[in-house]
Amino acid sequence: xxxxxxxxxxxxxxxxxxxxxxxxxxxxxxxxxxxxxxxxxxxxxxxxxxxxxxxxxxxxxxxxxxxxxxxxxxxxxxxxxxxxxxxxxxxxxxxxxxxxxxxxxxxxx
Amino acid sequence: xxxxxxxxxxxxxxxxxxxxxxxxxxxxxxxxxxxxxxxxxxxxxxxxxxxxxxxxxxxxxxxxxxxxxxxxxxxxxxxxxxxxxxxxxxxxxxxxxxxxxxxxxxxxxxxx
Numbered sequence: 001x002x003x004x005x006x007x008x009x010x011x012x013x014x015x016x017x018x019x020x021x022x023x024x025x026x027x028x029x030x031x032x033x034x035x036x037x038x039x040x041x042x043x044x045x046x047x048x049x050x051x052x053x054x055x056x057x058x059x060x061x062x063x064x065x066x067x068x069x070x071x072x073x074x075x076x077x078x079x080x081x082x083x084x085x086x087x088x089x090x091x092x093x094x095x096x097x098x099x100x101x102x103x104x105x106x107x108x109x
Numbered sequence: 110x111x112x113x114x115x116x117x118x119x120x121x122x123x124x125x126x127x128x129x130x131x132x133x134x135x136x137x138x139x140x141x142x143x144x145x146x147x148x149x150x151x152x153x154x155x156x157x158x159x160x161x162x163x164x165x166x167x168x169x170x171x172x173x174x175x176x177x178x179x180x181x182x183x184x185x186x187x188x189x190x191x192x193x194x195x196x197x198x199x200x201x202x203x204x205x206x207x208x209x210x211x212x213x214x215x216x217x218x219x220x221x
Contacts, residue, residue: 041215042215043213093206096206097207
C-alpha cells in the first residue's frame with residue numbers, strides 16, 4: 001500500500017541552528033512533492049514545491065531536496081527562529097494528493 | 110481576500126444526527142477537497158472534486174457524502190453522525206488537482 005512517513009517525534013532545536021525534517025514515501029511515483037506549515041488551530045499553509053526532475057529548491061531560509069531514487073525529501077530551515085515552531089507536513093501529488101502526518105518542530109530561544 | 114471559508118467553525122452533534130459542513134472559495138479554483146485530521150493521523154482525504162460537476166472518493170469516504178454545488182462551493186454531509194467522526198475537518202481548493210492547495214480554517218466537530 002502507499003505510504004508517506006514523517007518522524008512523529010517532535011524535533012527540538014536551539015535558535016540559530018538548522019532544522020532538518022524528513023519525508024519518506026513508498027509505492028508512489030509522485031509528479032512532485034510539497035511542504036506545508038500548520039500552526040495550532042489553523043489550516044496548513046503552502047511553503048515550497050519541488051518537481052521530480054528537480055534536486056533542490058530554495059526560498060529564503062528554506063531548502064527542500066527531493067531524491068526519487070531514495071524516495072525521500074528533506075526540508076531544511078536555516079538560522080531557525082522560535083517563530084518557526086510549528087508542524088510541517090509533506091504532501092505528494094500522484095494521481096491524488098497524499099499528506100504525511102507531520103513533524104512538530106520546536107525552536108527554543 | 111477571503112480565500113477558503115468554512116462554516117461552522119465548531120459543532121457538537123449527538124450520535125445519529127445529521128449535518129452539512131459548508132465550504133466556499135473565491136479564487137476561481139477548479140478543484141476542491143475535504144479532509145479530516147485526527148491526532149497522529151495527519152490529513153486524510155475524504156472526497157474531492159477535480160472540477161465542477163465531478164466528485165470522487167478519497168481515502169476515508171465511508172459515512173460521508175459531498176455535493177459540488179457550483180464552482181465556488183463544495184459541501185460535506187454527515188447523514189448519521191457517529192463518535193468516530195469526531196475530528197477536525199478541513200476544506201481546501203487548488204487551481205487543478207496536484208496544484209498548491211489552499212486551506213480553510215477548519216471545522217471542529219464533536220459527536221457525542
